[in-house]
Amino acid sequence: MKQYYSIDLVNSYFSKQEATELILGLLDYKIELHSKKLFSTKVKYGIEDEDSKYRLERLCVSREQIKAFLDESVDTHFKLSAELKIEPKSRD
Numbered sequence: 001m002k003q004y005y006s007i008d009l010v011n012s013y014f015s016k017q018e019a020t021e022l023i024l025g026l027l028d029y030k031i032e033l034h035s036k037k038l039f040s041t042k043v044k045y046g047i048e049d050e051d052s053k054y055r056l057e058r059l060c061v062s063r064e065q066i067k068a069f070l071d072e073s074v075d076t077h078f079k080l081s082a083e084l085k086i087e088p089k090s091r092d
Helices: 016-045 050-072
Strands: 005-015 077-086
16 A cells, blocks of 8 residues: 655635735746756757656646636635645656
8 A cells, every 4th residue: 555645735715915926936936847857858968858848838828827817806815725645656
């Protein structure tokens, strides 16, 4: 039986500004991570990391969609929930 660790990463109410900062900050971090990985692979091996390229494209689209949703929302507060599950697994 595989073991995993789970943590309640976000589970609270946030103002619109706080929710926007938290969500976009997380997405920006992931975008930066994949941008660096894409650049590093290109410099080291002369090829594009297709996984990072795909994730980067999807994250940028998601970021714009979420930003538009939050900008257009008339609500002033949001409930955010996010559970982080860490499960050992090889890529094979």
